[in-house]
Amino acid sequence: MKLIPLITAIVVSVGLYFLVIQRDTLFAFARGDDTSTLSENTPSSEKGEESSAPASEQIVENRVGVVARHSQAEVFDSAVILRGLTQAVRQVDVRAETSSTVISEPLRKGIQVSEGDVLCKLDPGTRPAALLEAQARLTEARANMPVSEARLDEANARLSEAKINLTAAQKLAEGGYTSETKLAASKAAERSAVAGIASAKGGLETARAGIESAIAAVAAARKEIERLTITAPFDGLLESDSAELGSLVLPGDHCATVIQLDTIKVVGFVPETLVNKVGLGALAQAELATGEVVQGQVTFVSRSADQSTRTFEVEITVANPDLSIRDGQTADIAISAQGATAHKLPQSALTLNKQGQLGVRIVREDLTAGFIAIELLRDEADGIWVGGLPDTVDVIIMGQDFVTSGVAVAPSFVEASQ
Incomplete structure (x- = not known):
C-alpha cells in the first residue's frame, strides 16, 4: 500500500477542517493572536456554549470589505448612436438629349463649375437650316390667314344677299307676282350661301391650324439647337471628365458628372426600436473616420423600413463650405433625444449575476x-x-x-472623483 496518497488525503482533510470549521482560529494563528483566548470565545454548536465576545465585533469580523460610491442620478442627454456615411447633397450624371459629334474641348475632373457653364458642345449639322424652314412655313401660314378671313367675309355677304332675295321672292309669291321657279331659285341661293360660310370657316380653321403647326415646328427646331449645348445644372465639382472632342454621342450618352459638396448629407439607419426617439430638426453630431467632428440637423426620417434590415433611413444635413468633407466617408452619428436621468459609473463596476444579467452590486440599508x-x-x-x-x-x-446578494459587507465609501 502506498503511503503518499494516504498522507496527502489526511493533510488535505486537516486543512479543510481548519479552513471551514476553525476558520477564525486559523486566521488568528496567521495574524499571531492568542488562539486559546479565541477558542474560548468561539461558539461551539456541539456544546451549546454562547460566545463571550461582543456580537458587534463578530459581525464586523465576518463581513466582506468592499469599496462603494454614493451615486446620485443626473440629467442625461440621451442620444441615438448610429453608424453611417456621408453623401453629396446632389450628384447628377449629365447626359445628351440628341445625337451629334462633340466639338468642344473636354473639361477635366476636379474643376469647379458654375450653373450654366458649358460642359459639352455638339455639332449643329443641318439643324439651323431646319429652323429656317420652319420659320418660313410659319410666315406662309400667317400670310394665308387674311385670305381665309376675306373668304369668310365674302361668304357672309353672299348669305345676307341671298336672305334678302329669298324674303322678296316669298312676298311676291304670296301676291302672285312671281313664279314658283323664281322662289325656288332664291331658296337654293340661300342654301348655297350657308354652305359657302361653312366652307370659309373651315378654311379659316385650317389656316389657324397651319399657323399653330408652324409655331410648333419652329419651337422644336429651336429646342433641338438648344440641346446641342450641354450645361452644368448647378454649381459644383466635375467628378468625371466631360465627353472627348470628336466623339459621337447619342441620346442618353454620358457627358459629365457634376457633384455638389457645399452642403453634405450624413446618412444612417436607425433600428425600429429607437426610431421614435429621432425627430425632424433634432441636433446631431457626426465623427468622421478622419477624426473631424461636424454638427447638423436631422432633415429626413424615413416612414418606410428597409425590408431586409428593418431599419429606417435618417438624413442629417451639414454645412460644408470649405469642401473638407468628401462623399462616402464613414461617420459615427449621435442624434440628440429627449433627456432622462441616469447614473455615470466606472466600467469596472459592472458585473453579472448567476442568470447572466448585466448589472451592479449595491450596498443595502x-x-x-x-x-x-x-x-x-x-x-x-x-x-x-x-x-x-x-x-x-x-x-x-x-x-x-x-460577494453575492445577501452577503454582509463592510463598505468603504469614496468620492466620485476618485
Missing part, C-alpha cells in the same frame, strides 16, 4: 450586498451611463465580484 440589473445608455472615455437604478444608490465599485 442592512449592509448586505444586492444586485440590480441595468440598461447601458452610453459609453464614454471616463465612464458609462446606465439606467434602471434608483435616484440614490450605493454602488460597489471594488470587490463586487467577491
Whole structure:
C-alpha cells in the first residue's frame, strides 16, 4: 500500500477542517493572536456554549470589505448612436438629349463649375437650316390667314344677299307676282350661301391650324439647337471628365458628372426600436473616420423600413463650405433625444449575476450586498451611463465580484472623483 496518497488525503482533510470549521482560529494563528483566548470565545454548536465576545465585533469580523460610491442620478442627454456615411447633397450624371459629334474641348475632373457653364458642345449639322424652314412655313401660314378671313367675309355677304332675295321672292309669291321657279331659285341661293360660310370657316380653321403647326415646328427646331449645348445644372465639382472632342454621342450618352459638396448629407439607419426617439430638426453630431467632428440637423426620417434590415433611413444635413468633407466617408452619428436621468459609473463596476444579467452590486440599508440589473445608455472615455437604478444608490465599485446578494459587507465609501 502506498503511503503518499494516504498522507496527502489526511493533510488535505486537516486543512479543510481548519479552513471551514476553525476558520477564525486559523486566521488568528496567521495574524499571531492568542488562539486559546479565541477558542474560548468561539461558539461551539456541539456544546451549546454562547460566545463571550461582543456580537458587534463578530459581525464586523465576518463581513466582506468592499469599496462603494454614493451615486446620485443626473440629467442625461440621451442620444441615438448610429453608424453611417456621408453623401453629396446632389450628384447628377449629365447626359445628351440628341445625337451629334462633340466639338468642344473636354473639361477635366476636379474643376469647379458654375450653373450654366458649358460642359459639352455638339455639332449643329443641318439643324439651323431646319429652323429656317420652319420659320418660313410659319410666315406662309400667317400670310394665308387674311385670305381665309376675306373668304369668310365674302361668304357672309353672299348669305345676307341671298336672305334678302329669298324674303322678296316669298312676298311676291304670296301676291302672285312671281313664279314658283323664281322662289325656288332664291331658296337654293340661300342654301348655297350657308354652305359657302361653312366652307370659309373651315378654311379659316385650317389656316389657324397651319399657323399653330408652324409655331410648333419652329419651337422644336429651336429646342433641338438648344440641346446641342450641354450645361452644368448647378454649381459644383466635375467628378468625371466631360465627353472627348470628336466623339459621337447619342441620346442618353454620358457627358459629365457634376457633384455638389457645399452642403453634405450624413446618412444612417436607425433600428425600429429607437426610431421614435429621432425627430425632424433634432441636433446631431457626426465623427468622421478622419477624426473631424461636424454638427447638423436631422432633415429626413424615413416612414418606410428597409425590408431586409428593418431599419429606417435618417438624413442629417451639414454645412460644408470649405469642401473638407468628401462623399462616402464613414461617420459615427449621435442624434440628440429627449433627456432622462441616469447614473455615470466606472466600467469596472459592472458585473453579472448567476442568470447572466448585466448589472451592479449595491450596498443595502442592512449592509448586505444586492444586485440590480441595468440598461447601458452610453459609453464614454471616463465612464458609462446606465439606467434602471434608483435616484440614490450605493454602488460597489471594488470587490463586487467577491460577494453575492445577501452577503454582509463592510463598505468603504469614496468620492466620485476618485
